[in-house]
Amino acid sequence: MQLTKRDFLKTVSTVSATAGLGLALPVRLSAASPIQRNGKPRLNLSLAAYSFRDYFNTATHEQRRSGDNKIINMHGFIDYCADHDLAGAELTSYYLNPLISKAELISLKRHAFLRGIAISGTAVGNVFTLPKGAKRDAQIDHVKKWIGNAAHMGAPHVRVFAGGTNGRSLKQAQSLCIEALEEVGEYASKRGVFLGIENHGGIVAEAESLLEIVRATRSEWVGINLDTGNFHTDDVYADIARCVPHAVNVQLKVQIQPRGAKQKSAADVDRLVKILRDGGYQGFVALEYEAAANPWDAVPKWLDKLKEAIG
Numbered sequence: 001m002q003l004t005k006r007d008f009l010k011t012v013s014t015v016s017a018t019a020g021l022g023l024a025l026p027v028r029l030s031a032a033s034p035i036q037r038n039g040k041p042r043l044n045l046s047l048a049a050y051s052f053r054d055y056f057n058t059a060t061h062e063q064r065r066s067g068d069n070k071i072i073n074m075h076g077f078i079d080y081c082a083d084h085d086l087a088g089a090e091l092t093s094y095y096l097n098p099l100i101s102k103a104e105l106i107s108l109k110r111h112a113f114l115r116g117i118a119i120s121g122t123a124v125g126n127v128f129t130l131p132k133g134a135k136r137d138a139q140i141d142h143v144k145k146w147i148g149n150a151a152h153m154g155a156p157h158v159r160v161f162a163g164g165t166n167g168r169s170l171k172q173a174q175s176l177c178i179e180a181l182e183e184v185g186e187y188a189s190k191r192g193v194f195l196g197i198e199n200h201g202g203i204v205a206e207a208e209s210l211l212e213i214v215r216a217t218r219s220e221w222v223g224i225n226l227d228t229g230n231f232h233t234d235d236v237y238a239d240i241a242r243c244v245p246h247a248v249n250v251q252l253k254v255q256i257q258p259r260g261a262k263q264k265s266a267a268d269v270d271r272l273v274k275i276l277r278d279g280g281y282q283g284f285v286a287l288e289y290e291a292a293a294n295p296w297d298a299v300p301k302w303l304d305k306l307k308e309a310i311g
Helices: 005-011 074-083 102-114 134-153 170-189 207-216 236-246 269-278 295-310
Strands: 013-015 024-026 042-047 088-090 118-123 157-160 194-198 222-227 247-252 282-287
Touching: 042 074, 042 118, 042 269, 042 295, 074 088, 074 102, 088 282, 102 118, 102 134, 118 134, 118 282, 134 157, 134 170, 157 170, 157 222, 157 247, 170 194, 170 207, 170 222, 194 207, 194 247, 207 222, 207 236, 222 236, 236 247, 236 269, 247 269, 269 295, 282 295
Parallel strands: 042 088, 042 282, 088 118, 118 157, 157 194, 194 222, 222 247, 247 282
Antiparallel strands: 013 024
16 A cells, blocks of 8 residues: 555654653654855845735725725735835735636736736635644645645745644644645645745744744745744744744734733834844845724835835
8 A cells, every 4th residue: 555645644653652651753854944045134125915904995894994995905005015115015815805816816916017016925814733624624725725826926925824722732733733834835835835834823822832843844845924023922032033044934013012011012123124134034024014003104104114224
């Protein structure tokens, strides 16, 4: 009988002798090393469509801010990025038709090219820590679908999530996530698309667990989507710095909230840029605006701050 890759990985295991527990622990044939980049750091400024989440034409009137009737579609968002002299635009999948056609994706690609904008990536919502079964398979299929969509519209990166423990131990949840990442990572590799697992709560709320997962995932096409506002730890900036060597995309938030802080505070943009440079990062830095002030007023100001910091 010929084993599939997934079956083979399940059989390659060892039994822990620790305290006679008899736990089957997977043997990782090789761990992912930090990304090797040549040359000096390069930070290309992008903007996440999520920043205007209340204003896309997919939102209902009730979802939009009271008294503000502005709406935008993804072509208009690309125009906005071009008009603000950005290098890229991150087209969050939530604001594209779930049944979007290949022709429509290619239309976005054409429009971005003619405006001199790179589509820096897209982002999906998913859970990779579900138990084996139809629900888990559906999550994996959803990510694969958007890997294909990303390839069609020329996006080199897809942001993915991990999920929570769902009643399992951290190690069990990590193992489920790693297996899913390897499966979708193999699929992405054939389409030239990187996957960035985001530090988005659940089993990746802490830098150590996130790094354990990424280092154990055997795929050159899987790294970290580093969200600078999502660590709520004792030393947010130190945890961001730890993750930079594995980052394939950065989403920069304008606020942070360390552990114990009662409310969010303004992020030190200059410090964040220095951390990325010190870590040798090369790639897109997408402003993902989540603060309370109206994005039509606030986003241009934050983009100016970022441009000044990046130089």
